[in-house]
Amino acid sequence: MKRTFVLLLIALSLIFSSIVSAQTIELTYWTHTDDNRSEIENRYIEEFQKLYPNVTIKRVVNEAAKMGDLVLTAFSAQNAPDLFNLPIEQEYGYMIHGRVAPVNYEAAGYANAEELVANYLPGTFDPVTMDGEIYGLPLELTNWAIYINDRVFRDAGLDPDVDYPKTWEEMIEVSEKLVIREGDIIVRRGFDFRYPYYLVAMLPMVEQLGGALLSEDGRTAIVNDDAWLQVLNWFQEFGPHGRNLGSPTYTSARKIWDYDNDDMAMCLSGFYQQGRLRIDNPEFFESGEWRVIPFPVFKNAVQDVACAYYGHYLMVNAQASQEKQYWAWKFISYMLDHPWEYLETVNIIQPRNDLLEDPRFMELPYMDVFMNDMERGHIVFLHENGYQFERFIKEAVESVMLENMDTREALDILREKIQEVLDDEY
Amino acid sequence: MRRKRGFSMERKKALWGWIFVIPSLLFFSAFSFYPIINAFYESFFNRNLLSLRPPRFVGWSNYTYLFNSRDFWLSVQNTAIFTVGTFIPLVVFSLILAVFIMSISRFRRFFQLAFYAPAVLSSVVAALIWLLIFDPRGLANQGMNALLGTTGVNYNWLSDTFMLRLSTIVVYFWKYIGYFTVLFVSGIGAIPHTLTEAALIDGANRWQLFWRITFPLLKPTTLLVSVMTMIQCLKTFSTQYLFTSAGAPTRPLNVITLSIYNTAIKDYRIGRATAMSILLFLVMFAFTWLQLRVSRTEEVTFM
Incomplete structure (x- = not known):
């Protein structure tokens, strides 16, 4: 009787642990160094993990100049992060070669592509749109x-x-x-x-x-x-x-x-x-x-x-499982839901309409110069x-x-x- | 019966030999032989590093492309200039320094340590230190102006083709001189004192002692150092990479390894990059083979 009970207990614990491990999603997020951004994004990760205890996010920081080489090597070795950001000039090749997944609108909190596009400055998604699909959400759009x-x-x-x-x-x-x-x-x-x-x-x-x-x-x-x-x-x-x-x-x-x-x-x-x-x-x-x-x-x-503007877009690895892709987009959307904090703490612009239309936005020092130049310019030259x-x-x-x-x-x-x-x- | 026992002892020794050697053989097979064979295989394919499409077999076309490429021949020329410009002063001065160190009785260890210290630094750190020195407002211009009695002359360490090549040679020379000096020091240390003492008793002066005794007996070390230097120079990368990243013109510094890096990592053409690396491997292999051949005929024994 005692032996049967022990065996039953072991079997139950095995089933329970396999259910738990099946439900735990571990995401790897690669990004470049920026102390101010690290501070707020680490907090977002904590908050997100509290909201969704089944998700664990590992944020890996790399030197900006080395990010391109590291991400490329990781992708070619089939060992790439689940989500990452790079300058759009570099990310373009990943889109062309099908290495990144289209946005999961439902996970990102939008009904469809139109609703997503309507929330941002016109043209924001032009560089990441291919065959009607959008492949990235903007971490920042910058001009000089x-x-x-x-x-x-x-x-x-x-x-x-x-x-x-x-x-x-x-x-x-x-x-x-x-x-x-x-x-x-x-x-x-x-x-x-x-x-x-x-x-x-x-x-x-x-x-x-x-x-x-x-x-x-x-x-x-x-x-x-x-x-x-x-x-x-x-x-x-x-x-x-x-x-x-x-x-x-x-x-x-x-x-x-x-x-x-x-x-x-x-x-x-x-x-x-x-x-x-x-x-x-x-x-x-x-x-x-x-x-x-x-x-x-x-x-x-x-x-x-004017000077061309460029962007860092957050993208999701197309080789990651569907489940991981879903949670990666959900997490990206959660982070990007704080455009003011990104602007005030990191001084980067996420071109969301609610940010750009806020009267405080244009009152920031010389924001008018940057926005006028952005209108005079265009997205940086993109080619494979x-x-x-x-x-x-x-x-x-x-x-x-x-x-x-x-x-x-x-x-x-x-x-x-x-x-x-x-x-x-x- | 006796023969049988001896044979079994030999077999036992051989078995233990294999047991000790197998881990390193496995290590080298996994991390050296396999990548070389795989690189040779890859060089017959066109594969985009980012693409998920299967590689396309192209035969020798990556090699024929390289032999017809002006950029490739420029990188061969840059590598040759750097190698010759670095290895000759390295071999000569490391020998001179080793003789100097062995000729003094005081501060010998201090000098050995001082010369060897840069070799401990990573190539990246060494290049970064020298980038600061070669900055137009840096120590190199200040030193040259003080030395030549000029004021405000920019010697263009990081922009003029000749000076730029010289700058990379200086960095490499500074970094590796100590390492090769230590090799020569151990070579000189292995020469029996009885030989030098006998020469001195026979009335040889220091000059004759060096040319008639030390130098001929150092031939195996000299060969080893020269081939190691040459191979090391052919593999040079980080100095050129960091200098060009810091704004120095690429054309005079585009050595083969930098070209391999750009072709693979920046242009995603991994097949072409592996073809280049195989060609570089063959050149290095030829030098190693040459060293083995020559050193066999130049073996020195101290009777």
Whole structure:
């Protein structure tokens, strides 16, 4: 009798534990480092797990620069996270190759795609829509404008209210007045770019002049040589072999601008820079000695194009089980239900209508500049080989800026390389 | 009967030998031989790293593509320049430093430790330290200006093609000089004192002692160091990767390993990347084979 009871107890405990383990969902969420975001998202995870005790979420943080390589390696080894975020330029390939799952509207709290789209700024889902399905929810949508240090302007005898650069030609002239050199070495730069991000900041300069990276049918590389040559000439004039105003080999402009050390007057960055400035240099943040101005245009521009905006979208692994996908979308939706907290704590914009229509939103410092520039701009160039094209543009700009290569030669090499990729049937 | 017992003893020894060797053989098979064979197999296919579609067999076309690719030959040229530019000074100066260390009686351990210290650092940390030094406002320009009596000259350590290649060579030289010095130190230490003492008694001066006694007896170590240096240089990656990520132009630094990384991870073309890695493997294999052949004819015994 006793033996039968023990056996029965073991059998029951086995059945019970298998039921429990079958019901427990463990999700892995990979994202990039951001201390402010970690703080609120860890709290969301705790709250979500309390609401749904059958779900456990493991949040893994990786360095932003390494995220692309890590996620790619994990997917190719069939060991990818259940949900993740990357810049849309990188995520695009995952959509093309069917590695991410379409949004589960029911899990995300929407009746259908139309209801989801209606809740966000028009165009938000264009980059993640394919064959009528939506593949990601926006963690942030970012565009860049130019941050100015007023004190440095005044120190150079410039009035930041009127002398700020409106055109790229003026950018060179104003930078010349702001720059301080010791011999050839620049100790204070007027302005400098964010060099690796050519699709975000340089391609719009080409578009201002009527150029494009690819023809409309996507089969021919480099449209309008004159536009490209003018932009490459501009970079050559800006660089060490021209008027020596800046270079990719100096410390990143955005990183040193915050510290107000009289070494950087202008930098290119997003709204999130304000959050970093508040932490890095609260005194400068509160000083009222800085401002944000729109992305300049060339004097002979044929169209007004601002810096391209890009997004980090939260996506779900298509190889995860249906159940995991359901809970991943539910969790993503739960996190994204706090757009104000993301804005106030992390300084990132989630383009939900309820946020954008809130009167407090436009009262945020220089939000009007960013929103106007967003209207002037468009989503960053998206292509299966976009990453590769950006590397080729980087090589072209470096060749003319740092190796003083003839701009025509650099453009021809760029065209040849991109065309080869377009023609390659790999 | 005696023969039988001896044979069984030998078999026993052999069995124990196998038992000790099998774990490392399994380890190497799983983590070295299998990846090499798999890479060779993969190089005959076109496979997109992100795609779920099955790979497409393309025969030798990845290899023919590479042999006709200007970028590939540029990366071969960059690798050759870096290898030759690094391995010659590394071998020469590590030998000089080893002789210097062995010739002093005081502070010998201190110098050994000081030279070896950079080898302990990871390549990434080493490259990051040198990026700060080569920054236009960094120590390299300040030092060169002080040395040459110039003011404010930018020596373009991170932008000019020649200086950029020199910069990567300097980083590698600094990092590995201590490691190879220690190899030479142990090589010199293995030469019996009786030989040097006999030469000194015969009236040899230090110069003659080095060229007639130490150097010839160091040939196996010199060969080992030169081949190891060459293989190490052919595999260089992190310095070039970090320098190009920090804004240095890619063209002069695009060594084969960087090209493999970009082709696989940035362009998703894993078949083409594996073809490149197989070609690099063959070059390294040829050097290893050469070293084994040469070292067999240059064996030194101390009677």
